[in-house]
Amino acid sequence: MGQADAVTPRAEILEGKTSPASDIQMTVVEAWSIAKNLFVDPELNHADWDSLLRKTMAHVGTAATTDSAYAGIxxxxxxxxxxxTRFATPKEYESFRISNDGSLEGVGLMIASDPSTGSVVVLSPVEGGPAARAGIRKGDQLVKVDGLALSGVKGEEVAQKLRGKAGTTVRITIRRQGGETEQDIETQLLRETIVFSPVFATMLPPHLQRDGQLVHPAYIKLSSFSQNASADMHQAIDKMEEQGADEYILDLRDNPGGLVRAGLDVADMWLDGSLIPRTIVHTINRAGETSPIETAAARPLTKDPLVVLVNNNSASASEILAGALKDNARAALVGQQTFGKGRIQSVFELEDGSAMFVTVAKYLSPAYHAIDKIGIAPDVMCVPKMGDEAVSDPLTAEDPVRAIEQDSCVKAAERHLDGF
Known part of the structure; x- marks a missing residue:
């Protein structure tokens, strides 16, 4: 979630092995300096930053392993x-870069830590990946990986354990809620090289509006803002236009964000900035100065009516895009209140191949609505009904179009489009 314009690591070290304390201490100073000079809050949360540097340097100087030293940072x-705002070890940073490249070696699961319980839950399986084929579902809780209990283990650490060389296997145990009962399911997955698109697009069956006009709706799901999100979205809209689409449903549900630049590029495809620049988002820097980011001086790929689906897991770049489309009166939002992450991170690679993710700005919607810890309210509230889960990964459904059509919030979006 947030901006992540990463660069190629300059060096690598072996985690868990001893390393000269001076090398790690240099990393401490780098991280300390970046936060001091660039963190969005110039008061640094009223922390005694100089004292924390001395304390951390002392810890690193006596740490037995790089893992322990990095824990101090x-x-x-x-x-x-x-x-x-966080520190990523070289291995964690490499995992981040892989996940944002649009391809990886693993089992194909999007996961996250539930802050209220500390458990690791499945946001969605990657369409067509090993986990999806094995029947892993959104909402399943990961409880073990290769026999290791995951209680208290962070989502990123779990993701690293799931990834590995294509052709190798990993055994996972999930816990699935079924009414008032829980069921633990163990399965072995074969890792693959997964090249995936964050975009799924299809035409839905035409239907008559209330005025008797026959319309041809297109459905586009954007699951993340990875490196290839913008290009894939462009291709999807072009394809739907060629197939005669005259109204659109853009599904951002369960999209956790990603690259802010990708979010801005996708907004450009829907907003008309050819005559008057449209504001996509306002950023607020550490000095409290507000600056708009506007559309390119170009025509949108389509001017057809648009509805955007959102829910509680639509976050970061998803909220930038949803806010831009809503406040510019380009689209109505249907669904639930969004996540509420109104902060932008920049990524700084450090000398040892580790990295710093630092919140460098906050953002407001084009109409100056605060998003952080609040989210964006939909124009039309829609709470998912039993059976709607199938649409989170249309390709895993036996009949993707039928699964989408049966989704209660897709139906709500179509009803709203009938009013355009």
Whole structure:
């Protein structure tokens, strides 16, 4: 969630092995300096930053392993009170870069830690991947990986354990809620090289509006803002236009965000900035100065009516896009209140191949609505009904179009489009 314009690592070290303390101490100083100079809150959450540097340097100087030393850096940054400003070890950073490239070797699961319970839950299986084929579902809780209990283990650490060389296997145990009962399911998955698109698009069956006009709706699901999101979205809209689409449903439900640049590029495809620049988002820097980011001076790929589906897991770049389309009166939002992550991170690679993710700005919607810890309210509230889960991954359904059609919020979106 947030901006992530990463660069190629300059060096690598082996985690868990001993390393000269001076090398890690240099990393401490780098991280400390970046936070001090660039963190969005110039007061640094009122932390005694100089004292924390001395404390962390002392810890690193006596740490037996790089893992322990890196834990000290993470603890130092924890004093900023911002869960999105964080330190990534070289291995964690490499995993991040892989996930944002649009391909990886693993089992194909999007997961996250539930902050209220500490458990690791499945946001969605990657369409057509090993986990999806094995029947892993959104909402399943991961409880073991290769026999290791995951209680208290962070989502990123779990993701690393799931990834591995294509052709190798990993055994996972999930816990599935079924009414008032829970069921633990163990399965072995074969890792693959997964090249995936964050975009799924299809035409839905035509139907008559209330005025008797026959319309041809197109459905586009955007699951993340990865490196290929913009290009794939462009291709999807072009394809739907060629097939005669005259209204659109853009599904951002369960989209956790990703690259802010991708979110801005996708907004450009829907907003008309050819005559008057349209504001996509306002950013607020650490000095409290507000600046607009506007559309390119270009025509949108389509001017057809648009509805955007959102829910509680639509976050970060998803909220930038949803806010831009709503406040510019380009689209109505249907669904639930969005997540509420109104902060932008920049990524800084450090000398040892680790990285710093630092919140450098906050953002407001084009109409200056605050989003952070609030979210965006939909124009039309829609709570999913039993059976709607199938649409989270249309390709895993036996009949994707039928699964989408049966989704209660897709139906609500179509009803709203009938009023355009």
């Amino acid at each position: 993470k603890a130092m940054l924890g004093n900023l009170g911002d869960p999105f």
